[in-house]
Amino acid sequence: MxxxxxxxxxxxxxxxxxxxxxxxxxxxxxxxxxxxxxxxxxxxxxxxxxxxxxxxxxxxxxxxxxxxxxxxxxxxxxxxxxxxxxxxxxxxxxxxxxxxxxxxxxxxxxxxxxxxxxxxxxxxxxxxxxxxxxxxxxxxxxxxxxxxxxxxxxxxxxxTVPTTPWLDPVHVSDARVPLADADNTRFLLFREANGLHEHVAVVIGERGQWPDPVPIRMHSACLTGDLFGSLRCDCGEQLRNSVRTIDAAGGGVLLYLAQEGRGIGLANKLRAYNLQDAGMDTLEANCSLGFGADERHYDAAVAMLRHVGVERVSLLTNNPLKIGALEEGGITVADRQPLHGSLNPHNVRYLNTKAERSGHWLDELFARALPDE
The missing domain is CATH 3.90.870.10 (DHBP synthase)
Known part of the structure; x- marks a missing residue:
């Protein structure tokens, strides 16, 4: 290899x-x-x-x-x-x-x-x-x-080269990183064996004080939403809401996974955005570029959870595939907590596609009124 x-x-x-x-x-x-x-x-x-x-x-x-x-x-x-x-x-x-x-x-x-x-x-x-x-x-x-x-x-x-991250992530380094929404937080960096991908486990609170099941969030990296506050998605809001929720519950883990653009990478995600502007939805755009509708896998997440000693979780997600991925990896998903951002004129089609074509649980979100443009 x-x-x-x-x-x-x-x-x-x-x-x-x-x-x-x-x-x-x-x-x-x-x-x-x-x-x-x-x-x-x-x-x-x-x-x-x-x-x-x-x-x-x-x-x-x-x-x-x-x-x-x-x-x-x-x-x-x-x-x-x-x-x-x-x-x-x-x-x-x-x-x-x-x-x-x-x-x-x-x-x-x-x-x-x-x-x-x-x-x-x-x-x-x-x-x-x-x-x-x-x-x-x-x-x-x-x-x-x-x-x-x-x-x-x-x-x-x-x-034999995998197209998505999962290769035996190794804990490389860690440090205390206080966050605005969670003061007692430590970042653990994991690097995959082939050196191509790095992921971060954001450990919130003290391990001995975590509730059972442990609140966790598996969050795929989104530069445009997480860092710049893009209105095309709800990723940035989900990221910050999950940190607040985990901290308020007494602590847990946020896994920040190097799977930009549903696993196709930032360059291709931007290409997909252009196709979406031409009328395609998210899945159609990814497939049009030659990819699958969703290229993500969560084996690395399972390995990281085991490293920090978590085997039973309360998962913050709207995505049924994430529940299945953890359970297939031997992690018990004891319950699920919904995690929503907010609707706006730029992301409503994207979120509709998640619900209608990927089966995400977003009924509660769509029950809210769409803000005026």
Whole structure:
């Protein structure tokens, strides 16, 4: 897995990576970092024709039928411009043939699907450019690999890299951090084994004085809402309300998880916002970019709770999936407490989507009148 994690960093830096699966040998670049220069460099390393590989969800957005394939390979015209390739990976295109594609759409090889998986694990767009090595291409790639110009991973290695945080978080450091709403608070930082993600357990009050069950909140990071007070969501209000609630109850734990944008990362979350402004809801926008509707997992949260000695909780949430995730991890959810922000004209559609399409318990919130604009 270590080689695959290094390859993810190369994809993030705009460097090509070689992926093989025994039947297919490909050189790949992440679309997110694609430039005319890097595309020309890729062509210089491998003589085949470049193709765009996208996930099944993205293909459906382009009105293409992926069948049962998790990813599809789209042939590119010789004159394909990087601007058109970026549009095919991010924008809503009514007719892909108007851009850079030949009409052929075929299932991606396993090595090509592995390339989209690595991009997704690196919080990049799950879209890549690939060139399949044929004939003497492989010899040239062997040489580039041996002199350190490119990294080589197998599809098996690439597909073992998790796309969401959960890898054995290790307690790294901690300190007392008094908060405006909870004076007796300590922050414990956990780093995952691959070094890619860090999470914080905000421990409120004295462990020996916590009630049973222990009040906890699992809060996925939201830079726009938590820090800047964005009106597009209720995350910042939920964060501060949970700290106040836990402190008033006698203490407990808030887990601040590195899962921005339902696990797709900040860059993709902002792309999704643009799609929402064009008419999509949250789930549709995430899927349009090639992701699942919700990429989050909570294994790291379970490990952090065990570290601080919590096995029975009162969970502050409106999300039924969080209850299931904790119980699957062996944490007893003795009861649930609702946790609401407030409605405003900017977040009402977002919250409606949570309730109607994700099953969040928000009836009490919607019983309140929407403030005047």
């Amino acid at each position: 270590q080689q695959a994690e290094r390859a993810i960093f190369d994809l993030r830096r705009g460097q090509p990576v070689r992926i093989t699966d025994g039947e297919c040998d490909v050189l790949t670049l992440a679309v997110e970092s694609l430039t005319e220069e890097s595309l020309a460099r890729l062509r210089g390393m491998c003589n085949g024709a470049p193709a765009l590989v996208i996930t099944a969800n993205r293909a459906r957005t382009l009105d293409l039928d992926p069948g049962d394939a998790p990813a599809v390979r789209l042939a590119l015209r010789e004159d394909a411009a990087t601007a058109d390739i970026h549009a095919l990976a991010t924008a809503v295109c009514s007719d892909p043939a108007d851009h850079s594609l030949h009409p052929t759409t075929v299932p991606a090889a396993r090595a090509e699907y592995a390339a989209t998986h690595m991009a997704r694990a690196g919080k990049l767009l799950p879209a890549v450019i690939t060139i399949r090595a044929r004939g003497t291409d492989a010899t040239g790639l062997d040489r580039l690999e041996s002199d350190g110009t490119i990294l080589h991973v197998t599809a098996d290695e690439a597909l």
